[in-house]
Amino acid sequence: MTPGIDTPGIDYEEIEKSSRFVELKKRHRSFVFPLAIGFLVWYLAYVLLADYAHDFMAARVWGNITIGLILGLLQFVSTFAITMAYVSYANRRIDPLAVELRAELENHEGAKP
Amino acid sequence: MSALTTIAGANFAADSLSAVPGAAISATAASTTVGNPLLNISIFAGFVAVTLVIVVRASRNNSTAADYYAAGRSFTGPQNGTAIAGDYLSAASFLGICGAIAINGYDGFLYSIGFLVAWLVALLLVAELTRNTGKFTMADVLSFRLKQRPVRLAAATTTLAVCFFYLLAQMAGAGGLVSLLLGINDRLGQSLVISVVGAIMIVYVLVGGMKGTTWVQIVKAGLLIAGALIMTVWVLALHGFNLSTLLGAAAARGGEGVLSPGMQYGLTGISRLDFVSLALALVLGTAGLPHVLMRFYTVPTAKEARRSVVWAIWLIGVFYLFTLVLGYGAGALIGAERIKAAPGGVNSAAPLLAFELGGPVLLGLISAVAFATILAVVAGLTITAAASFSHDVYASVLKKGKADPAAEVRVARITVVVIGVLSIAGGIGVQGQNIAFLVALAFAVAASANLPTILYSLYWKRFSTRGALWSMYGGLGSSIILIAFSPVVSGSPTAMIPGVDFHLFPLNNPGLVSIPLGFLLGWLGTVSSQTLENPAIAAEMEVRSLTGYGAEKAADH
Numbered sequence: 001m002t003p004g005i006d007t008p009g010i011d012y013e014e015i016e017k018s019s020r021f022v023e024l025k026k027r028h029r030s031f032v033f034p035l036a037i038g039f040l041v042w043y044l045a046y047v048l049l050a051d052y053a054h055d056f057m058a059a060r061v062w063g064n065i066t067i068g069l070i071l072g073l074l075q076f077v078s079t080f081a082i083t084m085a086y087v088s089y090a091n092r093r094i095d096p097l098a099v100e101l102r103a104e105l106e107n108h109e110g111a112k113p
Numbered sequence: 114m115s116a117l118t119t120i121a122g123a124n125f126a127a128d129s130l131s132a133v134p135g136a137a138i139s140a141t142a143a144s145t146t147v148g149n150p151l152l153n154i155s156i157f158a159g160f161v162a163v164t165l166v167i168v169v170r171a172s173r174n175n176s177t178a179a180d181y182y183a184a185g186r187s188f189t190g191p192q193n194g195t196a197i198a199g200d201y202l203s204a205a206s207f208l209g210i211c212g213a214i215a216i217n218g219y220d221g222f223l224y225s226i227g228f229l230v231a232w233l234v235a236l237l238l239v240a241e242l243t244r245n246t247g248k249f250t251m252a253d254v255l256s257f258r259l260k261q262r263p264v265r266l267a268a269a270t271t272t273l274a275v276c277f278f279y280l281l282a283q284m285a286g287a288g289g290l291v292s293l294l295l296g297i298n299d300r301l302g303q304s305l306v307i308s309v310v311g312a313i314m315i316v317y318v319l320v321g322g323m324k325g326t327t328w329v330q331i332v333k334a335g336l337l338i339a340g341a342l343i344m345t346v347w348v349l350a351l352h353g354f355n356l357s358t359l360l361g362a363a364a365a366r367g368g369e370g371v372l373s374p375g376m377q378y379g380l381t382g383i384s385r386l387d388f389v390s391l392a393l394a395l396v397l398g399t400a401g402l403p404h405v406l407m408r409f410y411t412v413p414t415a416k417e418a419r420r421s422v423v424w425a426i427w428l429i430g431v432f433y434l435f436t437l438v439l440g441y442g443a444g445a446l447i448g449a450e451r452i453k454a455a456p457g458g459v460n461s462a463a464p465l466l467a468f469e470l471g472g473p474v475l476l477g478l479i480s481a482v483a484f485a486t487i488l489a490v491v492a493g494l495t496i497t498a499a500a501s502f503s504h505d506v507y508a509s510v511l512k513k514g515k516a517d518p519a520a521e522v523r524v525a526r527i528t529v530v531v532i533g534v535l536s537i538a539g540g541i542g543v544q545g546q547n548i549a550f551l552v553a554l555a556f557a558v559a560a561s562a563n564l565p566t567i568l569y570s571l572y573w574k575r576f577s578t579r580g581a582l583w584s585m586y587g588g589l590g591s592s593i594i595l596i597a598f599s600p601v602v603s604g605s606p607t608a609m610i611p612g613v614d615f616h617l618f619p620l621n622n623p624g625l626v627s628i629p630l631g632f633l634l635g636w637l638g639t640v641s642s643q644t645l646e647n648p649a650i651a652a653e654m655e656v657r658s659l660t661g662y663g664a665e666k667a668a669d670h
Contacts, residue, residue, distance in 0.1 A: 012652035024659055029572075032237040040396070043230045047392040050223055050374040051385050057219075058373030063357030064364060066372050068219055075226045076430055082233055083426050090419065098660045105662040 010108060015101075024097045031089055039082055046071055149473045150296040156481035161313060161488075164332055168317050168325035175322045178518045179665070181525060182249040182500045183410040184324040186667040190417040192331060194424020197408050199330030200493045201228075201399075201425070202337055202432055204286060204460075204486045210433070211466070212459035214440020216449045218363070218371025220378060221440055223388070225433035227395030232429065234564075235400040236422040242571045242658040244409045244418035248665050250497075251406045251563065252505040255570055258650040259578040262510050267585040269505035271562040272403040274589060275555045276498035277539075279404075280532070282551040283491045284311065284540025290487065294464065294480040304541045311537035314491045318499070318529045323411055326492045333489040336482045338428060341435040344463075344479075347470050348442030359438065362445035371444060387620045394624030398556035401563030404497040413667035442466055491536070499528040554596050557623045561631035562588030569635050571658060574651050576635070577642040584635030591630050595623035 015021050050057055050068060057068030175181055188196070206228065213221030247253035252268035287310045297303055317325055352359040363371055370376045378388040399405060409418045443452065443462040446469050455461040467479040503525035508516035516524075543551075565584045569576040595618045596602065604614035618626075657663050 010653075012656050013649055015656050016652040021656065021659070025655070028659060036234070036237050039230065039233050043226075043396060044392075046226070047223070047389060050219075051378060051388050054373055054375040054379055058369075064360035064372060065357055066219075068373050069222075069360075072219075072222055072226055075230060076434065079230055079233060079426065080430060083236060083423055086237060087419065087423055095416065101656075102660040102662045105656075105660065 010105060015105070020097065020101060024094070024101065027093050027097070031086070031093075035082060035086065039078065042078060043075065046075055149477065150294065152473055152477040153294045153480040156477045157484045160332075160336070160481050160485045164329045164485075164488075165316070167328045167332065168321035171324040171328050172321045175324065178249070178504075178522050178525075180324070181322040181522050182407075182496070182504065183665075184322070184327055186411060186413045186665060187324075188327060188411045188417075190412060190420025191424050193327070193408060193412050193417070193421035195334045195428065196327045196330040196411075197405065197421060197425035198428040198432070199332075199334030199337070199489050200404060200408065201429060202334065202486070203283075203490050204290065204483050206432070207337065207341070207436065207486065208460040208463050208483060210436045211440045211443060212452065212462035213377070214437060215443035215447070215452055215462040216367075216459055217377040218367060218441075218444065219374045220376050222437055223374065223392075224395070225436060227392050228399070229426070229430050229433055231396045231399035232422060232426045234397065235405065236419070236426065238571070239400045239406070239567060240409050240418045240422045241415040243406060243567070244412070244415045245661045245664045246571075246654055246658045247410060249407070249410055249504050250501050251403050251567070252501065252509075254406075255566055255581060256509075257570065258646055258654045259570070259576075259581055261514070264578060264581050265505045265509045267582050268563075268566075269501045269510075271558055271585050271589050272501040272505075273498055275403055275558050275563070276494045276501070277532075277536075278551040278555040278558070280491055280494045280498070280536040281539045281543055282555070283487055283494070284536050285543045287484075287487050287540065290483060294483070300544065303544060307540045307544070308537050310487060310491070311533050311540065314488055314495060315530060315533035317488070317492045318495045318533075319526055323496055326489075326496050327408075327411060329485075329492055330489045333482070333485045334428065336478075337486060338432055338435075340467075340479055340482050341432060341439065344442075344467060344470060344475075345435040345438045348438050348446070348466070351442075351446070356438075359441055359445060363441040365445075366448045367444045371441070383619050386625065387622055390620050390622040390625035393628055394556045394560045394622055397564050397624075397628055398560035401559035401567060402555075403501065403559075403563070404493045406567075407497045407500065408493075410665070415661050415664065439463060439466060446470075495529055495532050495536075498532050499525045502528045554592060557592040557596070557627055558589055560588075560624055561592055561627035562586075564628075565631040565635045569639070570654075573639075574648075574655070575639055575645075577639045577644070577646055579642045580635045580637070580639030583638030584631050587634040588627055588631030591627040592623045595620075595627060599623065 049071065057066060057071070059067045061067055061070060174185065177185075179185055206225070210221055210225050213224060215221070243251075243254050246257050250268070251272055252265045255268045256264040284307055287307050295306070297306060317329055321328070349356075349359065352362060360372060378384045409421070412418050412421055440462065443466040447462070447465050452459065452462045452465060455465055464476055464479055464483070468476040503521050507524045508514065508521045562585045565588065566581050569580065569584070598615065598617040599621055600608060600616050600619070601621050602609050602616065604616035608616075620626075
């Protein structure tokens with residue numbers, strides 16, 4: 001769809017200021033931004049450790065399992081955990097509000113053909 | 114190490130590291146092969162036959178632009194997620210990472226972590242909002258609220274650049290793969306194979322469009338993951354299902370060094386810095402790869418786009434865990450010396466391991482999967498490039514948005530053939546060359562030219578046309594210039610142009626400089642803009658991106 005021409009009856013600036021849209025935006029950003037910064041910092045910390053702290057990473061914890069291997073596998077674990085946390089949050093807190101707002105916009109469209 | 118190192122180079126920046134001092138590239142392949150070439154070819158031919166049938170069947174409803182570019186938006190999240198994994202898990206992921214772990218131990222493992230974590234950027238920040246605001250291409254999102262023509266042209270330029278660098282690397286990689294698996298070592302034979310691969314790819318994309326391409330990727334992902342699973346269980350069984358025992362066996366053969374980082378990048382201060390640069394390009398590049406972004410349009414809703422990424426993350430993550438076992442398994446069972454001495458060098462670790470475990474049949478299966486990988490990836494790249502040219506350049510810039518949709522699809526099909534022929538010619542031209550720089554370039558451009566503009570346009574209301582243009586052209590230009598003056602191109606033993614030295618930039622990967630530069634230019638261009646963009650359209654984009662209102666629906670059939 002080309003922006004701005006197929007939805008004449010909708011005042012997007014008005015909607016953007018509406019309390020529910022502000023709430024939707026807040027719910028989305030207040031979750032994804034801290035999480036995105038968090039995983040990037042954790043990843044970069046890991047990269048720098050692997051790059052510059054070889055002895056620390058080479059220390060054995062159990063058998064031939066080193067701290068480096070555990071931290072590497074924890075990167076996998078955190079990635080999976082963040083994925084599931086986001087899905088659960090989006091299903092509970094984001095989707096219902098987004099669906100509600102979308103339905104209203106679609107009704108609005110029907111009212112003013 | 115010989116031609117197969119280029120395969121690893123072929124797909125992901127994993128290989129921009131094979132250009133790190135000490136790792137060799139290029140050269141023509143050695144003279145022996147493992148296994149039975151005829152068996153390898155037969156299994157591969159079987160894959161092509163099966164996928165061609167699927168492609169022809171899938172193509173029956175390909176009539177509109179939405180069908181051709183976005184598969185009618187009819188795929189489910191899990192299907193699309195599997196296709197994303199098929200697109201992403203390349204020969205580099207499989208052969209390259211297994212080999213890197215077998216030879217360099219822990220340092221090989223580092224690649225896979227970057228490749229996986231990168232998907233969180235796509236999941237959290239990019240996938241859903243992109244799905245809600247775009248139609249077919251990355252440029253749809255970027256030009257939504259900015260000046261259509263200049264922004265589209267810039268986005269199409271970076272898209273085509275990424276696709277072309279990537280494609281060329283894949284095609285050249287195919288030549289290296291055959292020398293190992295099929296025993297074809299002469300230049301003519303390899304050129305012929307590159308042409309055949311290119312021709313099959315053109316047929317897939319021409320006939321099947323996005324739907325056919327997606328099915329090829331789904332089938333390939335299934336085969337690749339199943340093959341890796343079988344080998345992983347096998348290797349673990351040989352070591353009593355104890356990871357520590359496996360690691361011990363690998364260390365006994367390859368030395369204690371394989372268990373800790375540093376064997377590959379720990380050599381000098383520069384190589385350490387190079388790794389930081391690569392790590393940055395990996396984690397930020399994935400969500401800016403145009404062929405990844407385009408996959409989000411093949412599902413009906415943003416929610417399905419989210420589900421696709423979730424599936425992709427699980428499949429890709431599990432696969433990389435397999436490669437950890439396979440890499441150490443190859444190190445323990447075959448040993449670094451034998452791997453390096455084999456034709457294909459580092460990249461032969463996985464095929465050699467397959468041969469060691471299951472004889473010629475398992476080797477044939479694994480080889481066919483590696484080949485299928487190249488086909489699936491080139492098909493995905495080609496359709497992305499064709500969509501970008503016909504939808505952004507032809508329909509929006511040349512025809513000013515007044516192109517007939519049927520004509521647009523016709524242009525896309527012609528573009529597929531042109532791109533196919535160009536990449537065959539280019540692939541033959543760069544055979545045996547150091548192509549790792551192409552992959553480094555593709556990732557660096559995606560991270561420094563595409564990602565800043567994507568994030569700014571989705572999250573920063575003030576972002577302006579000038580900011581977008583500065584960021585895209587600046588990111589593209591700086592990546593290309595830094596690579597041109599890097600040791601990858603000249604001044605190192607493995608350089609693309611041997612014998613001359615005009616390198617000025619010490620790192621192989623430009624990301625450390627070009628990515629911050631891309632973000633900085635986007636900010637600078639915006640704050641220095643005199644003209645404000647239309648706030649009504651900015652509001653529309655924001656409302657649509659979060660609510661999904663007005664998003665392109667699934668096509669009815």
